[in-house]
């Protein structure tokens with residue numbers, strides 16, 4: 001091969017390319033081009049984190065031929081690594097050892113750059129390129145010398161500057177007392193964890209281990225008012241090792257966030273109590289994820305938290321009283337960088353915490369994380385992101401302009417304040433279909449993976465029972481009642497149907513629909529009050545969305561992302577039937593899973609994502625629904641079913657719209673019996 005002095009090297013999948021002198025280690029070439037390749041041992045060939053896969057053959061796309069001789073021969077360093085570790089996959093090379101010899105395509109293996117988590121929720125399958133705020137750095141430190149009076153810690157700092165380029169290093173106070181012991185235990189070879197979030201900030205030595213420490217972990221956590229979800233992720237491979245969730249224990253002080261603010265206002269030690277129970281729950285989750293992954297809290301070096309403004313404040317130990325009323329002033333809206341020890345977290349003593357910025361007084365760090373994940377601000381077309389809890393957090397925009405607001409939907413969408421409502425748990429009705437002719441329902445229950453008219457249903461629910469209706473169930477039953485003509489456009493349960501179906505029951509001066517009743521058990525009904533609660537919630541959500549559409553001067557969206565538990569389980573068709581979201585092509589209405597949790601993990605694994613969301617949040621225009629006069633107008637206009645009738649042409653292929661009911665229809669008696677007449681395709 002004719003040797004070219006500075007051959008072209010192309011890294012895939014990024015496609016980044018550059019010319020490098022023969023003899024350049026591939027690791028150096030990657031770094032120069034900004035291609036992220038991990039290295040803990042600083043090129044000593046002992047950590048194995050820097051693996052790459054040179055590709056050989058003709059690459060017409062890139063216009064080069066990558067020959068086997070384009071990369072240096074197998075080195076003694078690599079041979080020693082294989083001998084000691086024995087885990088270098090075929091075709092892989094240590095980029096700190098393999099050097100450039102000719103033009104070459106070099107693949108960065110997916111397991112070296114991105115998270116490989118692939119779980120059920122679509123949003124969680126995304127690849128997150130790593131560039132964490134924590135770097136693990138193995139160094140050899142000069143041994144003490146009576147003629148050189150430099151202290152042990154100072155010589156460690158010199159080594160970290162010489163070998164890793166960290167100038168002006170800060171040292172976490174807790175390490176100062178231990179540094180001598182650790183250096184001697186490691187026989188002057190140690191691994192330092194360096195935290196540097198902002199590239200302009202001073203790097204900090206946050207932890208130190210004797211010898212090689214070839215792993216580092218982080219947690220990302222979404223603190224919801226109802227549930228808390230935590231992931232444990234390897235900062236070096238990006239893999240999620242454990243996931244855990246729990247109920248927010250603050251519920252015992254108040255079901256929704258405003259009642260918790262009231263508790264703080266009325267009790268002198270209220271804030272402290274709410275903060276303490278929350279941090280205790282977080283520490284329990286830390287214990288759970290660590291046990292599952294077989295590590296200890298000491299291995300966790302970085303933590304990212306998101307939550308709505310009130311959860312955010314209580315977690316940080318801030319009194320949320322100001323968020324209880326206009327002008328809904330946040331104590332701090334920007335991102336918070338602090339030490340885990342300040343927040344009583346049972347993780348490494350030097351671990352850092354990053355809390356995403358809040359967008360506004362009612363649009364929190366959870367919405368910021370969901371925005372980071374779904375990126376409406378980077379979309380070409382108008383994109384709506386909705387995360388519904390007790391408040392709906394709404395972000396609407398595209399590349400040019402993004403707006404956000406929150407809307408007081410109340411807890412009805414979560415099954416609360418509904419007569420037969422309950423949390424999503426085994427026994428809860430989550431899916432409903434109603435025959436428009438017989439008015440007989442079919443249901444699906446969490447924990448029994450079948451419809452009620454399928455064989456074996458009675459057996460499947462024998463132990464769990466059918467106990468109530470959860471959030472997605474209530475949306476479906478109300479939409480189905482509307483489609484079956486049981487509920488009229490103004491939301492009234494049509495008592496005129498009582499003559500045709502025993503399921504329409506008189507209930508004082510109104511009517512209810514009996515959805516289910518097991519033999520000898522209580523009836524699970526949908527009352528007029530339940531319909532009204534859903535009407536109020538959906539009108540509040542729609543009014544918030546409409547307000548943002550008005551500000552944008554449009555009434556159409558190209559894409560709708562439904563986030564959170566609400567978005568995960570709601571069928572987009574029913575969101576359109578009820579008019580929860582504006583008219584949109586049905587295939588563009590998507591459940592995006594726990595977008596806030598994914599956004600938190602993105603910020604954990606890549607500090608560029610932190611800068612990205614900080615700048616996005618600064619640019620988002622915040623709209624306060626409480627002071628917008630048109631909000632009330634939109635709210636009133638949105639209470640009817642459906643508030644936007646022209647949504648229906650899009651749905652005709654999917655659902656059968658209400659038709660006159662055949663008056664002499666008969667039912668087949670048993671609850672949930674198989675229907676007669678046409679079956680909907682919903």
Ligand code: FES
Pocket residue numbers: 038039040041042043044045046047048049050094095096097
């Ligand atoms: Fe550690 Fe290459 S950097 S083995």
